Amino acid sequence: MHDAAFLTTATRHGGGLMKAAAAYPDAPRPWLDLSTGINPEPWRGPRAPEEALNRLPDPGALGALEAVAAAAFGATPDRTAATAGAEAAIRLLPLLLGVRSVEIVGPTYGAHAESWRAAGVATRLIAADQAAVSPAGVLVIVNPNNPDGRLTRRADLIAMARARSAEGRWLVVDESFIECTPEESVSDVVEPGLIVLRSFGKFYGLAGVRLGFTLAAPELVVRLRALLGDWPVGADALAMGRGAYADRAWRGRTATALIARAHGLDSLLARAGFEVLGGTSLFRMTRTPHATRWFQHLCRAGILTRPFDHSPDALRFGVPAERDLPRLARALEAFS
Amino acid sequence: MHDAAFLTTATRHGGGLMKAAAAYPDAPRPWLDLSTGINPEPWRGPRAPEEALNRLPDPGALGALEAVAAAAFGATPDRTAATAGAEAAIRLLPLLLGVRSVEIVGPTYGAHAESWRAAGVATRLIAADQAAVSPAGVLVIVNPNNPDGRLTRRADLIAMARARSAEGRWLVVDESFIECTPEESVSDVVEPGLIVLRSFGKFYGLAGVRLGFTLAAPELVVRLRALLGDWPVGADALAMGRGAYADRAWRGRTATALIARAHGLDSLLARAGFEVLGGTSLFRMTRTPHATRWFQHLCRAGILTRPFDHSPDALRFGVPAERDLPRLARALEAFS
Numbered sequence: 001m002h003d004a005a006f007l008t009t010a011t012r013h014g015g016g017l018m019k020a021a022a023a024y025p026d027a028p029r030p031w032l033d034l035s036t037g038i039n040p041e042p043w044r045g046p047r048a049p050e051e052a053l054n055r056l057p058d059p060g061a062l063g064a065l066e067a068v069a070a071a072a073f074g075a076t077p078d079r080t081a082a083t084a085g086a087e088a089a090i091r092l093l094p095l096l097l098g099v100r101s102v103e104i105v106g107p108t109y110g111a112h113a114e115s116w117r118a119a120g121v122a123t124r125l126i127a128a129d130q131a132a133v134s135p136a137g138v139l140v141i142v143n144p145n146n147p148d149g150r151l152t153r154r155a156d157l158i159a160m161a162r163a164r165s166a167e168g169r170w171l172v173v174d175e176s177f178i179e180c181t182p183e184e185s186v187s188d189v190v191e192p193g194l195i196v197l198r199s200f201g202k203f204y205g206l207a208g209v210r211l212g213f214t215l216a217a218p219e220l221v222v223r224l225r226a227l228l229g230d231w232p233v234g235a236d237a238l239a240m241g242r243g244a245y246a247d248r249a250w251r252g253r254t255a256t257a258l259i260a261r262a263h264g265l266d267s268l269l270a271r272a273g274f275e276v277l278g279g280t281s282l283f284r285m286t287r288t289p290h291a292t293r294w295f296q297h298l299c300r301a302g303i304l305t306r307p308f309d310h311s312p313d314a315l316r317f318g319v320p321a322e323r324d325l326p327r328l329a330r331a332l333e334a335f336s
Numbered sequence: 337m338h339d340a341a342f343l344t345t346a347t348r349h350g351g352g353l354m355k356a357a358a359a360y361p362d363a364p365r366p367w368l369d370l371s372t373g374i375n376p377e378p379w380r381g382p383r384a385p386e387e388a389l390n391r392l393p394d395p396g397a398l399g400a401l402e403a404v405a406a407a408a409f410g411a412t413p414d415r416t417a418a419t420a421g422a423e424a425a426i427r428l429l430p431l432l433l434g435v436r437s438v439e440i441v442g443p444t445y446g447a448h449a450e451s452w453r454a455a456g457v458a459t460r461l462i463a464a465d466q467a468a469v470s471p472a473g474v475l476v477i478v479n480p481n482n483p484d485g486r487l488t489r490r491a492d493l494i495a496m497a498r499a500r501s502a503e504g505r506w507l508v509v510d511e512s513f514i515e516c517t518p519e520e521s522v523s524d525v526v527e528p529g530l531i532v533l534r535s536f537g538k539f540y541g542l543a544g545v546r547l548g549f550t551l552a553a554p555e556l557v558v559r560l561r562a563l564l565g566d567w568p569v570g571a572d573a574l575a576m577g578r579g580a581y582a583d584r585a586w587r588g589r590t591a592t593a594l595i596a597r598a599h600g601l602d603s604l605l606a607r608a609g610f611e612v613l614g615g616t617s618l619f620r621m622t623r624t625p626h627a628t629r630w631f632q633h634l635c636r637a638g639i640l641t642r643p644f645d646h647s648p649d650a651l652r653f654g655v656p657a658e659r660d661l662p663r664l665a666r667a668l669e670a671f672s
Binding site: 013014015016017018019033036038040042047048052053054055056057058059060061084085087088090091092095111114115118201205206207208209210223226227228229230231232233234235236237240 | 349350351352353354355369372374376378383384388389390391392393394395396397420421423424426427428431447450451454537541542543544545546559562563564565566567568569570571572573576
């Protein structure tokens with residue numbers, strides 16, 4: 001695959017290091033993956049023991065995980081369904097809600113529009129200032145937004161959830177990156193039309209485990225669980241999710257550390273001439289007239305970032321671990 | 337929970353040791369779980385390394401897993417979609433196929449009827465001898481059947497798949513236990529209306545990993561993948577599935593060993609007065625007029641078996657590991 005073809009591939013999703021390595025066979029290894037917003041310093045508690053792999057996950061263990069996670073979100077277990085990643089819920093929502101139209105505040109994470117379109121629902125991207133008056137059966141807001149970090153205030157979301165619920169309409173808030181700004185979360189808010197999605201893998205740095213949660217009215221949670229079956233997540237997700245969501249100390253420490261690391265990255269990027277537009281403390285969105293050249297230059301240095309087909313001058317950087325900043329700094333300095 | 341309430345719980349699914357332990361707090365630990373058909377001697381290759389948990393699964397790794405599994409099934413990767421267990425596919429099929437009626441050869445694994453009914457599809461259990469003339473949009477056959485081991489011949493399945501495909505109808509063959517009788521598998525058969533489900537966790541003894549496959553026409557595989565998203569299975573499933581399906585030697589050795597172990601169990605059961613009706617070499621179905629008393633007696637000995645609400649004189653035993661036979665033998669002898 002040559003440069004241009006790989007650029008197109010990379011605008012779909014982050015990740016995909018195997019294709020990057022194939023497109024840039026001479027790049028130094030291991031690759032530094034800054035194409036996603038996954039914490040490179042994961043929660044390091046125990047995985048599931050070998051015996052747990054040998055059995056079907058116990059329904060009791062799923063209940064225990066959902067209880068611990070619900071407590072961390074300020075919600076109750078009857079409103080909290082575990083899924084194999086937030087992505088799994090994004091794909092199933094169109095089948096559960098049975099509406100004719102959806103509006104998505106965008107540009108944003110592409111899987112939302114993809115899954116509604118695949119279900120044959122009329123799908124429109126709207127600007128943030130149109131959200132409060134959206135007439136669609138479902139309104140989707142990613143908060144904070146990916147890729148630009150745009151934040152919708154909790155008070156505004158509550159007002160929208162209330163108004164939409166009263167009209168029999170839904171509000172889906174994707175809080176995949178909310179741990180960076182927990183005070184804006186609406187995971188604890190109870191409104192019949194409000195659905196909140198949470199991701200485990202990003203903040204906890206364990207995306208390979210596949211775990212997320214859907215918070216919604218108990219009747220909807222029951223219907224979602226019926227679609228997922230009795231064993232929606234695997235043994236590592238049950239063990240690590242339960243451990244991590246109970247670990248308040250790690251959560252607090254990590255939120256602070258991420259902010260410091262994001263500042264460190266911003267300084268490097270500013271020095272290299274990028275305009276840092278915003279983001280969260282897990283990823284930073286930048287603007288540069290040379291986004292494609294930068295993307296390709298960094299690939300040649302074994303560093304994968306995230307370009308966007310809807311904004312050819314945009315480049316997103318995952319916030320690296322402290323130990324990887326020098327490598328990024330060297331690669332940024334070598335650009336010509 | 338007293339005996340009777342737990343009996344009702346246990347007729348839904350195998351597994352659920354936590355509830356069993358709560359209902360029988362004085363039973364010796366650890367519990368011996370014979371309530372499922374999961375191989376207690378799992379494939380023991382490497383799990384995903386820690387770094388793999390920290391990343392989103394690479395789409396390339398998913399493709400590699402599907403290629404190795406497809407080869408083991410005699411299928412091609414474009415007909416093979418990985419899911420988080422066969423169960424995940426069972427739940428989604430009603431949404432994918434859009435039919436009005438389904439017939440299921442039963443009695444059989446309950447999740448099939450449950451998921452079609454949840455989707456509002458007219459659902460009927462039929463006898464095996466009615467299968468060939470089923471007029472329903474979808475016909476489901478579990479082969480070999482769970483819980484009784486009834487086998488439908490490959491030639492008969494191929495004839496049904498061909499006839500139904502010609503009429504625009506579907507045939508779903510759930511081969512979750514086919515590794516015990518691989519010569520009857522239709523995983524390699526290409527007919528537009530044929531869908532085959534495979535389970536990883538049972539034969540390989542790794543149910544906690546959550547991995548299964550749906551084999552179907554490429555167009556349907558594309559639509560299923562869209563419902564699952566880009567990361568349908570976790571890091572352990574990618575690593576262990578790829579290793580295990582490539583391990584032909586283990587597969588052959590294990591099929592032989594399971595047969596010997598099933599014979600060993602049959603002898604014990606016959607000596608204790610059970611009529612062994614059949615099964616597969618992962619589980620044995622028995623009849624006894626005292627099924628409820630046996631179930632409860634074995635629970636008190638810390639051994640969980642599987643009762644059925646549709647056959648109050650039936651009790652199913654998972655085939656235990658060699659090392660656990662003496663414990664089962666002692667418990668069987670202590671019945672009065």
